[in-house]
């Protein structure tokens with residue numbers, strides 16, 4: 026079976042696809058509003074420490090597990106540790122994929138709707154009026170059918186890309202979209218910085234306000250560092266499994282983390298410079314993108330174009346990430362159950378779309394479901410929020426921690442180093458450093474998760 030395994034077309038194609046998975050709603054929607062609410066660069070500093078000290082070692086581990094076994098997570102853990110319980114770390118990854126893609130697909134649908142609104146001039150009445158913008162957003166997400174229809178379109182497109190395969194679907198789309206995302210974001214950032222008063226946004230983003238940083242901001246930063254680099258659910262194991270032995274895994278991992286971080290910072294610059302130049306509220310929270318931006322972009326000359334550009338780039342970022350989540354699910358059925366790519370995609374894609382519909386309906390969209398799934402669903406959170414928090418605060422960090430522990434105690438450093446050294450020419454890998462970073466990563470995550478869970482007991 027391995028002989029026919031699908032492959033990336035080129036080294037660059039693989040890096041763009043993996044960076045495409047990493048760069049998503051997390052960078053452009055979540056990071057700026059989290060930084061805005063949690064101390065600006067104080068949050069950014071913690072987030073960078075988490076990414077480079079914890080995230081990097083786990084990206085490398087995931088790539089190595091995938092490339093070594095040439096299998097997606099469940100099969101990969103089973104192959105390296107036959108007959109053990111480790112395969113459940115793989116199953117946790119598949120489960121996380123269901124949880125994340127359910128709400129991710131809903132947000133993907135919102136973005137589609139906002140592209141259409143911006144192009145059709147639907148934002149023109151919102152100029153400088155965040156209350157009207159908030160009312161429009163609220164009315165949309167709380168309605169029953171419209172968000173579901175957009176979500177269906179978004180998920181349909183994801184399924185179509187995945188059905189087209191690793192090279193013909195994922196790589197092809199990511200190779201076109203990633204450069205476009207960077208170009209559009211850079212244009213928006215330059216526009217923002219050159220607006221009068223725009224530089225205030227830069228100091229907001231880069232001046233640390235440690236007094237706004239709480240212990241829960243640190244948990245948030247750690248969880249987000251997993252979410253933003255797509256770690257802890259086997260996405261990078263799956264993408265690594267389509268690699269040949271020539272790729273330098275250490276360099277590739279570094280590239281992906283650097284691209285992901287730069288795009289998050291660029292998004293922060295583009296957004297906060299514009300928000301400050303036009304006097305809007307930077308600490309708006311999750312509404313920053315869908316509420317504040319439509320009302321500020323439309324105040325600029327050529328506002329329709331700026332708004333459309335922003336939502337189009339956000340859409341591309343969301344799509345290249347969503348396909349990577351669907352690929353984890355699809356690859357499980359292909360590798361473990363020998364299903365065809367088309368059948369696997371259609372089955373899991375449809376199931377996750379249906380779960381996503383409940384996320385959408387939990388926000389208010391009627392048919393008497395809201396009473397159960399709405400704010401009383403779990404500790405004051407809606408089903409939508411539960412899926413979001415469950416994945417980024419718990420499932421991904423736990424999956425990432427288990428991956429690090431797996432390499433340390435089961436695969437063991439010598440075997441791991443042998444895999445890492447393949448494709449690396451010209452320098453020797455420092456075994457102590459590799460081991461130390463994995464131990465550090467696992468310990469930090471364990472400490473934070475225990476602290477987070479302690480109040481429940």
Ligand code: PFF
Nearest residue numbers: 047049050051252253255260
């Ligand atoms: N990294 C994506 C983002 O920042 O939006 C989200 C994501 C994709 C999380 C794939 C996990 C994953 F496996």
